[in-house]
Amino acid sequence: MTIEGGRGSGLGGVVAIWWRAVTDGAFYNRWSAFLSFVLAAVVGVPTLHGASVEGYLQAVVVGGLAWFVLAALAMPAVFAERRLRSRWARGVVVLTTLVAVCIIRTPLNDVLSIWIWGIGTTGAFGPRAVTNVISGLALFSLVSIALSEYGRRRAINARLERALAPMRARLERAHAQAAEVDEVLAATVRRLRASRDAMLARPVDFETVRNYAEEVRRESHLLEARADAAVASAPPSGPVSIVTEKRRSVSDRLMAPPWLSVALIYALATLPFSIMQGGIAIAAVGFVGLVLIDLTAGLATRRLLPAPGAPWRPLSFLLVWVLAGGAVVAMSLVLLPTIGMVGLVGSIAIPGLAIVISVCTDALREANRAAARSQSLLAQAAQDVATESARASDPLRHAVGILHGGVQGQCVILAAQADEQQPTASEVAHFRARTDAAFYRLRGPVNEQEVDRGSRHGPLGSLGRVISAWRAVLDISYTAPAEATVALSDPETDARAAEVVTEAFVNAVKHSGAREATVRLSVSTEGNLVVTAASPGTLPAADRRASGIGTRRRNTRIIQVGADVVLESVLPVTSDPTEPPASATQEVTS
Structure with a gap:
């Protein structure tokens, strides 16, 4: 068994989830590649010509070309993480590469801008590099967590299906056998009583009693074998699937982002730029504004949107967070009126961040639900099998115990009497009465002591x-x-x-x-x-x-x-x- 750490709440649990996602071997994937291209070529472009419209378009070209160069530089890490067996080694490789690429991006953008447009990018290296690192870590981490948790959910469901298939087959067998127990015991009693009456109708000697005892022994072995079959593994009767829900749509996956998560990540990513452009006071005011916008959008997402699965939920979700992005843009332009096109970044970054965090939240929730469901279903299936197997086997073992201790015991007594002389009428009547009582108890309430006596397993x-x-x-x-x-x-x-x-x-x-x-x-x-x-x-x-x-x-x-x-x-x-x-x-x- 592998017990996964970090499932608890608090910072330790969050770090454990993040680390598992980072080291799962798919930190660099097609989704992170696509979103990082959007980040590099649309949202987080370098500043040219004072962030004018012309400068923004030129920056898009620079950012896009730089992305291809950086992607090529990251390819060795992409191959390495899929081949390294050590989680720590994978984690070190992917994180070191990501940080290095984010730091290189700033001078690379500058070199490409001078080469293509003949002008350099603006802004201090330190704040820009920090912004790149924070944005890159946030983006790649969120995407990898979502993919890792969805993968964990699929793995748990697959293991659950493999475990439930034989259990359900065994449950079906036990249920069918439990339904036949009464008739099996009744038929056993009829055969043994008929044989006993036929034996007692003739002169009784040691040999006839011994033959009857042997018949009782054979019947008890048949019952014991049937009891064993009730608790033996059965091959699955057919494909087993626990997936009873319909395929989950985008509407099902769009959960409300955790409170303040959008604001905190956006604030961290833009903090160096905000301090560089307006100072600590402006950055603090901007952070308060982000918190208020996040709380408002979060409340609207939770209270005003249709329920998950509703057709209009994706559009409503996008509208709420686009409006939140617009509010961030307005606040940015009011606090820093000279930043030009950079101020419009929030119109894309805020709704995009909300969507990524929402999908990541859904992935975590679904993985935990799958884990809880698997635990509940496996435990309940085992209990059902145990209960139904007991219904099928305990009455049989009870009967075996009675045949061994009751009927065969009486045969031993009668055989000893017949070995000396013909049993008296009183002794025969006593034998008949005691075996009738045993036959009656054989079909009566199950006695644990008799089950114990009839079990060797x-x-x-x-x-x-x-x-x-x-x-x-x-x-x-x-x-x-x-x-x-x-x-x-x-x-x-x-x-x-x-x-x-x-x-x-x-x-x-x-x-x-x-x-x-x-x-x-x-x-x-x-x-x-x-x-x-x-x-x-x-x-x-x-x-x-x-x-x-x-x-x-x-x-x-x-x-x-x-x-x-x-x-x-x-x-x-x-x-x-x-x-x-x-x-x-x-x-x-x-």
Whole structure:
């Protein structure tokens, strides 16, 4: 299992999401290439001729040509990030390249402008370089986060489909077998009662009783085999898809950007220019204005727009943020009236930034929804399989226990009597009455003690059923000493152990698509049950010595042990595991 770090709230969670996107191997992609071209050739062009209309058009040519040069310089990093296996190496390569390209852009624009138009660009190198770096980091990060989270959502859904397919097939099989249990038991009783009556209608001797006992044994083995089939893996009955929603449209994806996100990113990108042109006071006033514009547009997006999915939502969204961009342009020209065409940048940058942040927000939300849905569906599917398998197998194992302990036990007694002499009428009547009682109980309410006696297949109860259900997806090794088996006799402890194991298996399947797992039970010196579930995977390096990673369960930790991720939980028990009964004196391994 791979437990992904950084899913929590706060700055640490944001940084973890950003770092995962940066190092996923697709930081440079076609979307970031397209948007960076728009940024370089339309929005963030250099200043020529005092930012006049003619100067802006000349700057568009310079910015566009510079973009192609910078894209060529970044190509080695594009190839490298797709071949490097280390996340840290990928992160260093792509970020170093991006910062270098953003810094080079300023002198490159100047060289190209002089070469093409015979004039240089205006503005100090430092503020322009800082603006380029901030704008580039913001743009590429937002795009990579959106693509990374959409990719994570697809991966989670694919793993969920692969896990649900065998579970659903097994659920169908168990459901069909559960519906037939009553008739199977009734037919078994009819055959055994008819054979018994035929035996008792003739002189009874040791050989006839032994033959009847052998028939009982065969019937019990048939029931046991059927019970095993109810909890055995079944091949998927056909393609399984969890995608029940229609294809999501642009309207579905346009979420309201988080409060002040547009204002903060735009303010950071334009801060060096604002300070250079108007000083700190003008920059501060501009920031306050951006905050007010963002709050107004954000409120309009949340209160006035049609619901996601509505046909008019994209146009309404664009209109709101175009108006916000217009307000930014008006404020810029009022505060800095001499900036010329540069003041119009907000008319494109603000709505464009709002759209990119909106899609990024939707990607994060959808990835988290997919993760939550996969956890819920997998856990519920395992519980459904466990419940339905119990309906199909427990009555059969109950019947096997009664046949072994009740009917065959009476056969032993009658055979001993027949070995000495012909059984008396009283002894035959007693045998008939006791076997009739056993046949009656065989179809009666399921008794856990009889199920225990009729089962030879690992743990019983909630934990056993959950492990059995998950064996449709994972190759599970289960080990428990006798004292741990006794601890599971406490129903509450048994249920908690099943929940712990389910959480571990969900993480294993959801995050890494694991195909095997190991479950070990032990009892601590304090008398608590220790549940350990391990599967192949990797924890983030920063979390390898932490406890409680990826789980909110008390007294539970997730750690890296060699090549495995291990979930370990300590559960209090109410029963006394120090003196196991005779039926639990050996270690259970399956």
